[in-house]
Amino acid sequence: xxxxxxxxxxxxxxxxxxxxxxxxxxxxxxxxxxxxxxxxxxxxxxxxxxxxxxxxxxxxxxxxxxxxxxxxxxxxxxxxxxxxxxxxxxxxxxxxxxxxxxxxxxxxxxxxxxxxxxxxxxxxxxxxxxxxxxxxxxxxxxxxxxxxxxxxxxxxxxxxxxxxxxxxxxxxxxxxxxxxxxxxxxxxxxxxxxxxxxxxxxxxxxxxxxxxxxxxxxxxxxxxxxxxxxxxxxxxxxxxxxxxxxxxxxxxxxxxxxxxxxxxxxx
Amino acid sequence: xxxxxxxxxxxxxxxxxxxxxxxxxxxxxxxxxxxxxxxxxxxxxxxxxxxxxxxxxxxxxxxxxxxxxxxxxxxxxxxxxxxxxxxxxxxxxxxxxxxxxxxxxxxxxxxxxxxxxxxxxxxxxxxxxxxxxxxxxxxxxxxxxxxxxxxxxxxxxxxxxxxxxxxxxxxxxxxxxxxxxxxxxxxxxxxxxxxxxxxxxxxxxxxxxxxxxxxxxxxxxxxxxxxxxxxxxxxxxxxxxxxxxxxxxxxxxxxxxx
Numbered sequence: 159x160x161x162x163x164x165x166x167x168x169x170x171x172x173x174x175x176x177x178x179x180x181x182x183x184x185x186x187x188x189x190x191x192x193x194x195x196x197x198x199x200x201x202x203x204x205x206x207x208x209x210x211x212x213x214x215x216x217x218x219x220x221x222x223x224x225x226x227x228x229x230x231x232x233x234x235x236x237x238x239x240x241x242x243x244x245x246x247x248x249x250x251x252x253x254x255x256x257x258x259x260x261x262x263x264x265x266x267x268x269x270x271x272x273x274x275x276x277x278x279x280x281x282x283x284x285x286x287x288x289x290x291x292x293x294x295x296x297x298x299x300x301x302x303x304x305x306x307x308x309x310x311x312x313x314x315x316x317x318x319x320x321x322x323x324x325x326x327x328x329x330x331x332x333x334x335x336x337x338x339x340x341x342x343x344x345x346x347x348x349x350x351x352x353x354x355x356x357x358x359x360x361x362x363x364x365x366x367x368x369x370x371x372x373x374x375x376x377x378x379x380x381x382x383x384x385x386x387x388x389x390x391x392x393x394x395x396x397x398x399x400x401x402x403x404x405x406x407x408x409x410x411x412x413x414x415x416x417x418x419x420x421x422x423x424x425x
Numbered sequence: 426x427x428x429x430x431x432x433x434x435x436x437x438x439x440x441x442x443x444x445x446x447x448x449x450x451x452x453x454x455x456x457x458x459x460x461x462x463x464x465x466x467x468x469x470x471x472x473x474x475x476x477x478x479x480x481x482x483x484x485x486x487x488x489x490x491x492x493x494x495x496x497x498x499x500x501x502x503x504x505x506x507x508x509x510x511x512x513x514x515x516x517x518x519x520x521x522x523x524x525x526x527x528x529x530x531x532x533x534x535x536x537x538x539x540x541x542x543x544x545x546x547x548x549x550x551x552x553x554x555x556x557x558x559x560x561x562x563x564x565x566x567x568x569x570x571x572x573x574x575x576x577x578x579x580x581x582x583x584x585x586x587x588x589x590x591x592x593x594x595x596x597x598x599x600x601x602x603x604x605x606x607x608x609x610x611x612x613x614x615x616x617x618x619x620x621x622x623x624x625x626x627x628x629x630x631x632x633x634x635x636x637x638x639x640x641x642x643x644x645x646x647x648x649x650x651x652x653x654x655x656x657x658x659x660x661x662x663x664x665x666x667x668x669x670x671x672x673x674x675x676x677x678x679x680x681x682x683x
Contacts, residue, residue: 232488310526310589313483314539314596315515324538328529 163402166395175393179400186360186376188390195393199362203277203370204401207352208345210281210366215289215341220334222289223296228304228322239294246290254354257283262355265367275357278366283351288341295340299333300326339412343405349374373401434459434600434630435480440495442475442484442654449475451654453495457600457647462622462631464645464662466638468677471651473634474523477602480504480632481518482511499600516543519593523605525585527577532569535577535588536560540595559594563587563621583614590621594629601625603633607640619644638678642666650674 168174175195178184184196226238261282266274303326311321357369358379371379377394384391433456442450450472457463465473478484479497482504496503504514516539528535536556541547547555556573560566565587569580577588586606593601603622607615622631622644635641641648641662648665650658658665658674669675676682 307526307528309483309486309520310522311528311538312486313481313515313520313522314542314592315512316539316542317512320542324530325528 160399160402163395163399166392167399168392168395173392175389175396178389178393179396186371188380188393193389195390197373197376197393197397199360200371200373200376200397203356203363203372204346204374206277206363206366206370207281207284207356207372208342210278211284211288211345212338212341214282214285215292215345216338218285219289219292219337219341220296222293223298223300223334223337224322226293226297227300228318239297242290242294242297245286246294250287250348250350251354253283253287254351256286257351257355269367273357275355275369276367277356277363277370277372280352280355280370280372281366283355284345284348287348287351288344291344292337292341295337296330296334299330299337302333303329335412335415339409342408342412346401346405346408347374349378353378373397377401433457434500435632436496436498437476437480438496438498440476440479440497441493442472442479443491443493444487445489448493449490449654450479450651453651453654453656455649455656455659457630457632457649459630460626460628461646462626462633462644463647463649464641465632465634465649465651466636466641466677467651467657468682469636472654473651474604476651477520477604477632477634480600480602481515481520482509483515483520516596517598518600518602519596519598520602520604521586521589521593521606523608525582525589525606525609527580527585527588530577531574532577532580532588533573536591536595538592538595540597543596555595559591562594562624563591564617565591581614583610583617586610586614586618587621590618590625594625598629600630600632603631605634605636608636615640638680650677 164170178195179197181194181196182198182201184194184198186196186199187194226235230238257279261279262274264274265276265279266272307325307329308321311325312318352372353375356372356375358371358375359369360371360376363370377398380390381394384394435457437453437455440450440453441448453472453476465476467473475484475490479492480499484490484492492505497505499514499518502509528538530538533552533556536559537552540555557566557570560569565584568584577585580588590601607618610618619640622633625631633645645662648658648660648662649656650665650669650671652671652673657671658669665674666678669678673682
């Protein structure tokens with residue numbers, strides 16, 4: 159897949175649009191003369207939407223994970239896991255419609271604007287979409303550690319809080335990091351819901367309440383009307399490669415951080 | 426039927442335990458004398474570990490397990506009473522698990538884990554002194570004295586089991602419950618633990634679950650033999666090993682049944 163993507167960027171023919179890729183401050187005007195392929199607005203849009211979704215979903219997801227693994231009565235825990243799996247299986251377009259009739263509508267009503275699409279709405283819906291992944295991965299990581307260490311630690315007369323703080327949290331750190339990495343990859347790569355809710359406007363966003371066009375939305379919108387092999391086509395594939403690279407780099411960063419923390423914390 | 430006792434620190438009376446609807450212990454009565462080693466023997470699934478876990482109430486960490494009848498007294502106190510301070514009980518009656526587990530912290534922090542929780546932080550010098558004394562007591566000091574700050578997970582399984590005993594001893598317990606503490610150890614580490622048990626009984630009452638008849642013969646003063654969740658035989662080491670009345674127990678002790 160990576161090779162196919164790289165081939166379409168023109169890398170092997172020496173046609174990689176390096177200059178355009180570096181011009182992040184330039185506007186996205188592929189039809190202008192000369193055309194301009196600045197992707198800065200898309201990167202900012204992607205990182206804003208991903209940042210909002212992670213800021214909401216990570217604490218909430220890990221919180222649900224803790225609840226499912228330790229606090230929930232067995233009957234509730236039994237229902238929670240399939241419920242999370244069900245949420246994870248809902249198509250993105252359904253989430254998109256849900257966001258459209260709730261957050262987008264509320265923001266339009268509140269702000270008095272004709273439509274209420276914004277990066278914030280996209281981020282919030284994205285948070286709901288990645289929540290089941292983070293929650294179920296966290297729950298699994300925590301549950302395994304609890305099973306192993308619970309009796310050994312509580313048998314010494316310490317409290318559940320002490321067990322959680324000094325053992326479970328530390329031992330479950332790799333699993334929790336995996337949960338965040340999973341959420342991050344999903345958030346950065348999500349296309350449809352983001353396209354429906356962000357406003358899909360090729361302009362530099364001024365803040366979370368602005369309309370914007372995250373990279374995936376730009377790729378999905380533009381690719382269908384682009385001639386194969388054209389400079390714009392190569393630019394879109396280059397952007398897709400960079401997105402893939404960004405997801406890989408962020409995941410490797412989390413992995414490195416996890417390893418460093420874990421060694422420090424005496425695994 | 427109870428083991429011959431001098432001063433009984435632990436009295437179990439008509440204890441019934443079930444996992445869900447399946448009874449595991451039925452009308453078990455026993456007493457465990459102070460500063461002696463009592464070996465709890467019996468075939469797999471007869472309720473040995475369950476009995477041990479009732480005595481410091483770690484059994485209730487298993488959701489489907491419940492005590493359905495009877496009483497357990499530790500130093501005259503009914504520890505199954507709802508008002509019992511469980512944390513204080515678990516400090517007083519420590520447990521050493523079958524599978525030794527290092528907590529994700531240094532060797533010194535592992536030793537200090539329970540003690541620090543119950544008594545708070547100490548000055549570095551005092552903490553070092555207590556750690557050294559506990560590690561010396563379990564025969565681990567010479568092996569780890571230069572790496573107290575390194576991870577406990579790097580210890581061998583035999584060293585780890587001794588660390589777990591030191592961690593339990595740090596709480597200054599009156600009773601230590603040992604659930605097959607040597608089952609994962611090589612003969613050399615097993616011998617070290619057995620010597621340690623003999624030394625510990627000068628200050629601590631020890632109940633040990635074991636499958637190893639030879640080990641029970643070597644280290645125990647008293648023996649409680651369980652069969653199908655009931656007490657089949659109880660008495661001093663010599664009484665049970667030499668003249669068990671129950672034919673199944675005799676077959677088990679002779680190795681004909683296991």
